[in-house]
Amino acid sequence: MDSSSNNNDTLCVAPPPASLEGFASLSVPLYRASTIVFPNSAAYRARATRSPDGYTYGLSGTPTTRTLEKQLAEIHSASRSIIVPSGQCAITTVMLALVSHGEHLLIADNVYPPVKLFARTILQSFGVDTEYFDPTRLADLDAKFRPGATKLVWVESPGSTTMEICDIPAIAARCRKSGALLGCDNTWATGLLCRPLSLGVDIVAEALTKYAGGHSDLLLGAIILDDLDLYARFRSTLGALGVGTSPDDCSQALRGIQTMALRIRHAGALGELFAHRLEKSGVKVLHPSLPSFSGHALWQRDFAGCSGVFSLLLQNVDVSKVDRALDHLRTFVIGASWGGTRSIVAPMTVAGERQAMPSELHRSYIRLSLGLESAEELWRDLERMSDVLLG
Structure with missing residues (x-):
């Protein structure tokens, strides 16, 4: 579409493109956008084919967001990561996407308390049956597994405040045997100190608010994983909920990660x-x-x-x-x-x-x-x- 014009009204709202030739910024550029422009009508009509990685609307991310996602994935040696507004949002998105009415969720008893609040309010109202297990006693987990019904096991290691560390590989083996997925809150360690995917975990959540942000001035979270089908499912859930993240916050996290x-x-x-x-x-x-x-x-x-x-x-x-x-x-x-x-x-x-x-x-x-x-x-x-x- 030709945007050239001699009309001042148009000139004020349609800036000319600047050449990027010879420009190589050492820092990641900050891209802000709600509307994404398409080259023609056919491309716009086919925009759904760009999902889950492509750009269709600012809600699903900008190049700034994608850079942060790629960097986190590489830190974890993972295929993908998804940036969300908080660590709690990362956990609740996973649970909403994976556990439905009549199904069973197992949560380690030492997790971040708002996760329990979400389970006993939102998930309970949706008909999800949540049970808690002692993360230091594998026998307690074994006793509470419901073959065919338990869809997700969620752990946090070390646990919030009380610091218990669970045997993640042993829990992962039990999940595989029963057909359940295993998720882990890895905020304490970050991918620098522990890579739960290498220990058998399916989905990792982290609060980037903490060490990635690094300066106590932003709220962000991440979902990190290898399974591309789950990745598309989480992207779809976030889109349906209308959840997106600010590229300004992502830019701050990119700066924080440097140190x-x-x-x-x-x-x-x-x-x-x-x-x-x-x-x-x-x-x-x-x-x-x-x-x-x-x-x-x-x-x-x-x-x-x-x-x-x-x-x-x-x-x-x-x-x-x-x-x-x-x-x-x-x-x-x-x-x-x-x-x-x-x-x-x-x-x-x-x-x-x-x-x-x-x-x-x-x-x-x-x-x-x-x-x-x-x-x-x-x-x-x-x-x-x-x-x-x-x-």
């Missing part, structure tokens, strides 16, 4: 150092690198290292004492999430959330995420906090 390996390496090393020091001081520490940690052997086998997130277990410690301890912090900030440049601490409890694991009524946790501040100042903060907790 992700360095940040995780630093935070992981610092976390291991602090975990060993805290354990020696008498604090109960939940950190995979500690020989005393119940999942230590599984971590050594399946993970390439540790991120900067771990927890302290408090038994029969009054809430007021926990609050006083946190109020002594000067460098850590108190807040949700993790993986940014600032070190974050959050008081946590899972009382009332567990269905298949031992009672947590008398336990609370402090979850730590290490950032890039002075190691000496962070350690002084932790010393002040532990003095109050142990006093």
Whole structure:
């Protein structure tokens, strides 16, 4: 279509194309678009044939989005990834696409609490039967499998807050035998420290809000997988729901990923150092690198290292004492999430959330995420906090 014109009205809204010859930006360009222009009417009528990878409308992505998706897929040695607005959205999209009325979903009892909220509200209203299993007891999983009815098993390893690591290859073998798919939330490790697809997982979800974004200022998630039929199915589900992501946020994530390996390496090393020091001081520490940690052997086998997130277990410690301890912090900030440049601490409890694991009524946790501040100042903060907790 010839867009040339001498009319000022048209000239204002139809800019001339700029030559890209000789221009090679080191950074990924930011492409914003809702409408995608087609070369002719026939191409527009046949636009459905471009799915699931092609461009048809801004909702399904732009070259900025696709670059981020390709980079994440390569980090995981996967065929595809799909960017979504949050980590929770990645998980719920998978569940909506794969589990229907009358079918059975098995969820590890230590997952991110909003996943359970989604299961007992949205999925329950759709007639999905959800059950929870202890991820540290394969016998519990075996007892709850329903051959032919169990369509999806969902795990998170390490688990939110309580840090349990499950035997992913063993769970994957059971899923294959029963005909169920296996999904895994890999946000703690990222594809740099663990590649669940290589351990037998079918679908990986990650909250890019954390380490990929890296600066506590965006919300994004990803679905990562090899199966192209599932890939097309998830794309279709997102399209039907009208879910898309901002290319501006994707651009920020692309920038964050450039330093992700360095940040995780630093935070992981610092976390291991602090975990060993805290354990020696008498604090109960939940950190995979500690020989005393119940999942230590599984971590050594399946993970390439540790991120900067771990927890302290408090038994029969009054809430007021926990609050006083946190109020002594000067460098850590108190807040949700993790993986940014600032070190974050959050008081946590899972009382009332567990269905298949031992009672947590008398336990609370402090979850730590290490950032890039002075190691000496962070350690002084932790010393002040532990003095109050142990006093």
